[in-house]
Amino acid sequence: MKPTLQAVAEAVGVSRSTVSNAYGRPDQLSAELRQRILDTARQMGYPGPNPTARSLRRGFVGAIGVLFTSRLSYAFTDAFAVRFLTGVAEAAERHDSSLLLVPLPVGLAGARKAVENAAVDGFCVYCAGDEGGIIDTIRGRGLPFVTTSARPQPGDRWVGIDERSAARSAAEHLTALGHRRVALLAHDVLPDAGTGRLRVANVTDVPHPTTRDRLAGVADAFAAAGVAWSDLTVLSAADNDRAAGAAAVRALDAGPEPCTAVLACSDVLALGALDALRAGGEEGRRVSVTGFDDIPEAAPAGLTTVRQPGEEKGRTAAALLFDPPADASAGQIQLPTTLVVRTSSGPVPRS
Amino acid sequence: MKPTLQAVAEAVGVSRSTVSNAYGRPDQLSAELRQRILDTARQMGYPGPNPTARSLRRGFVGAIGVLFTSRLSYAFTDAFAVRFLTGVAEAAERHDSSLLLVPLPVGLAGARKAVENAAVDGFCVYCAGDEGGIIDTIRGRGLPFVTTSARPQPGDRWVGIDERSAARSAAEHLTALGHRRVALLAHDVLPDAGTGRLRVANVTDVPHPTTRDRLAGVADAFAAAGVAWSDLTVLSAADNDRAAGAAAVRALDAGPEPCTAVLACSDVLALGALDALRAGGEEGRRVSVTGFDDIPEAAPAGLTTVRQPGEEKGRTAAALLFDPPADASAGQIQLPTTLVVRTSSGPVPRS
DNA sequence: CCCCTCTTCTGGATCGATTCAGTCTGGATC
DNA sequence: GATCCAGACTGAATCGATCCAGAAGAGGGG
Numbered sequence: 001m002k003p004t005l006q007a008v009a010e011a012v013g014v015s016r017s018t019v020s021n022a023y024g025r026p027d028q029l030s031a032e033l034r035q036r037i038l039d040t041a042r043q044m045g046y047p048g049p050n051p052t053a054r055s056l057r058r059g060f061v062g063a064i065g066v067l068f069t070s071r072l073s074y075a076f077t078d079a080f081a082v083r084f085l086t087g088v089a090e091a092a093e094r095h096d097s098s099l100l101l102v103p104l105p106v107g108l109a110g111a112r113k114a115v116e117n118a119a120v121d122g123f124c125v126y127c128a129g130d131e132g133g134i135i136d137t138i139r140g141r142g143l144p145f146v147t148t149s150a151r152p153q154p155g156d157r158w159v160g161i162d163e164r165s166a167a168r169s170a171a172e173h174l175t176a177l178g179h180r181r182v183a184l185l186a187h188d189v190l191p192d193a194g195t196g197r198l199r200v201a202n203v204t205d206v207p208h209p210t211t212r213d214r215l216a217g218v219a220d221a222f223a224a225a226g227v228a229w230s231d232l233t234v235l236s237a238a239d240n241d242r243a244a245g246a247a248a249v250r251a252l253d254a255g256p257e258p259c260t261a262v263l264a265c266s267d268v269l270a271l272g273a274l275d276a277l278r279a280g281g282e283e284g285r286r287v288s289v290t291g292f293d294d295i296p297e298a299a300p301a302g303l304t305t306v307r308q309p310g311e312e313k314g315r316t317a318a319a320l321l322f323d324p325p326a327d328a329s330a331g332q333i334q335l336p337t338t339l340v341v342r343t344s345s346g347p348v349p350r351s
Numbered sequence: 352m353k354p355t356l357q358a359v360a361e362a363v364g365v366s367r368s369t370v371s372n373a374y375g376r377p378d379q380l381s382a383e384l385r386q387r388i389l390d391t392a393r394q395m396g397y398p399g400p401n402p403t404a405r406s407l408r409r410g411f412v413g414a415i416g417v418l419f420t421s422r423l424s425y426a427f428t429d430a431f432a433v434r435f436l437t438g439v440a441e442a443a444e445r446h447d448s449s450l451l452l453v454p455l456p457v458g459l460a461g462a463r464k465a466v467e468n469a470a471v472d473g474f475c476v477y478c479a480g481d482e483g484g485i486i487d488t489i490r491g492r493g494l495p496f497v498t499t500s501a502r503p504q505p506g507d508r509w510v511g512i513d514e515r516s517a518a519r520s521a522a523e524h525l526t527a528l529g530h531r532r533v534a535l536l537a538h539d540v541l542p543d544a545g546t547g548r549l550r551v552a553n554v555t556d557v558p559h560p561t562t563r564d565r566l567a568g569v570a571d572a573f574a575a576a577g578v579a580w581s582d583l584t585v586l587s588a589a590d591n592d593r594a595a596g597a598a599a600v601r602a603l604d605a606g607p608e609p610c611t612a613v614l615a616c617s618d619v620l621a622l623g624a625l626d627a628l629r630a631g632g633e634e635g636r637r638v639s640v641t642g643f644d645d646i647p648e649a650a651p652a653g654l655t656t657v658r659q660p661g662e663e664k665g666r667t668a669a670a671l672l673f674d675p676p677a678d679a680s681a682g683q684i685q686l687p688t689t690l691v692v693r694t695s696s697g698p699v700p701r702s
Numbered sequence: 703c704c705c706c707t708c709t710t711c712t713g714g715a716t717c718g719a720t721t722c723a724g725t726c727t728g729g730a731t732c
Numbered sequence: 733g734a735t736c737c738a739g740a741c742t743g744a745a746t747c748g749a750t751c752c753a754g755a756a757g758a759g760g761g762g
Binding site: 365366367369372379380381384404406407408410 | 739740741742743746747748749
Binding site: 014015016017018021028029030033053055056057058059 | 710712716717718
């Protein structure tokens with residue numbers, strides 16, 4: 001068993017407080033005694049104040065929690081999530097804070113428990129439409145938090161983008177190029193309706209708020225171009241990763257009037273679409289593809305996409321957590337997006 | 352102020368123990384009373400047992416620390432590190448454990464402190480040659496840990512690859528293709544010697560053990576092909592990322608006898624090299640490039656590389672931490688590597 | 703020589719739970 | 733009717749520190 005602070009105190013012949021001060025408040029005791037304490041401690045193999053005990057007494061932990069709505073190990077398959085995390089990490093470094101990545105077990109009760117058991121000073125919640133009442137659980141703990149959810153509550157700190165008009169810009173790009181028969185590719189569009197081609201009666205049926213907003217923006221653009229929602233094809237991918245994107249696009253049958261473009265709600269899905277289409281030969285290569293996020297892999301692949309600033313999103317989220325704005329109304333920050341046109345999109349080929 | 356367990360106990364009119372049991376040991380009290388306690392707790396806004404206090408009493412935390420030798424926010428620029436982390440996360444999920452990402456401040460003292468203050472049950476240390484005595488600090492805390500260092504101590508748990516022969520296989524691939532004038536590209540070869548082209552008298556001068564081992568393997572292969580170490584060009588990149596790789600390769604002057612190949616010690620550097628060379632026109636395109644790791648971006652780029660299983664490395668590391676082998680001698684696991692030949696490497700072009 | 707201040711150090715309360723050896727109660731057993 | 737027992741609940745000790753009011757002693761000023 002490792003010695004405790006108590007043991008060191010006895011060994012040196014001073015009080016616990018003094019040993020504690022030797023570590024945490026060097027100005028509270030003579031340099032000489034301090035050195036003697038530190039030396040005996042080292043010699044006894046005392047590992048320094050127990051972080052847990054210290055946290056308990058001090059009332060704060062020195063770590064912030066990062067919550068991903070998806071399975072944690074899955075989160076890293078999306079480069080955008082990784083960039084977000086990078087941004088959070090950067091801010092955390094500056095504040096000498098650690099990051100606790102909390103895996104959320106599937107199922108409501110498990111997720112609640114995970115959030116309740118996390119020893120942190122606050123949470124950054126990545127991209128939840130508050131699935132499973134996670135936000136409420138955090139609120140219940142009374143801890144500060146920042147969301148990137150598409151539906152922040154009025155007083156909540158939030159960082160995000162205008163999902164709807166961002167998606168709209170991608171769709172307008174396609175309509176301007178003449179595309180009218182377009183497939184929309186998103187993750188888990190209707191959770192219980194399976195994957196591949198789906199009938200979605202109404203955009204508002206889509207439960208995931210981010211996806212819903214993006215699809216709504218897309219619908220706006222196409223409506224303006226005279227294309228009804230019901231004339232658009234919806235493809236649902238099983239996961240938000242490249243392979244699932246490719247798989248979903250393969251469900252797109254050629255038919256007499258094949259789609260001339262695929263509009264994906266994330267870059268990983270779009271890249272998967274490109275994989276599938278390029279494997280589909282000349283025919284497939286002509287199909288335009290757009291993505292969303294502008295992850296690092298997008299540029300080399302020539303993917304046209306909507307850029308949102310990933311690291312900045314993470315940095316801003318963490319900043320909002322560490323330095324809450326005095327004025328609560330300044331706690332919702334909307335970041336800009338840009339349409340980045342590359343080679344993956346072009347005019348509709350004449351048949 | 353949030354109520355404590357004590358407050359709930361008083362409100363219900365039972366002892367603290369009973370409230371505690373209501374949360375942690377449902378079988379220790381009648382279902383009816385338990386429900387009453389839980390109800391009052393909810394109603395009072397009691398957030399459930401404080402995780403820190405619980406950890407202190409129970410003696411374990413439910414989180415493992417992940418340490419990256421580089422700056423934390425930087426770690427994510429290397430896709431291989433991300434895959435490692437993914438593997439660790441997967442194992443952690445299975446064990447209902449969280450991951451604490453600990454940023455290590457630059458400088459020895461800061462890093463020590465960060466490690467000493469981390470509330471975790473153990474550590475996975477990614478790719479350290481034990482810079483700054485981090486391993487010793489962990490050992491001092493008496494916590495279990497797993498390294499991926501190139502130089503594990505005899506009793507330590509470790510997961511890694513045979514760096515030397517893995518690198519050798521890449522170099523042999525190049526010698527077999529006829530390459531004799533080759534540039535070796537690595538991160539931070541001689542930390543104080545700056546970046547770009549460097550004179551390295553001896554492989555053993557390289558301080559970072561992983562880099563040293565890989566370069567030694569490369570030297571083996573070239574020696575066997577009759578090329579002396581001193582005839583190889585060494586390029587040092589400022590960081591282990593794509594941009595730094597590109598920058599370092601630009602330091603390669605054409606000269607009368609230009610290099611015909613670049614052997615990089617990581618894929619991100621190799622991809623940077625490709626960026627730089629491809630920008631260099633026809634001439635540059637002919638230069639063969641090999642990488643190391645086989646990150647997801649390698650395949651699309653056609654990069655010839657040495658594959659090491661990233662996620663498996665992370666999974667194995669975490670597994671070693673969670674379920675220590677009964678026989679300590681089984682605590683060092685070497686994973687296999689494979690040379691993956693793609694289009695970025697080819698025979699020496701005839702001048 | 704007394705009072706005051708400063709520095710250095712101490713003791714006890716406290717952070718918020720968990721644990722374990724009991725106590726108490728009501729019912730079954732012989 | 734005494735004994736035993738399982739089930740339900742309690743109390744005090746404990747985890748390992750930090751904090752704060754205050755004590756002891758040294759030095760300075762009047």
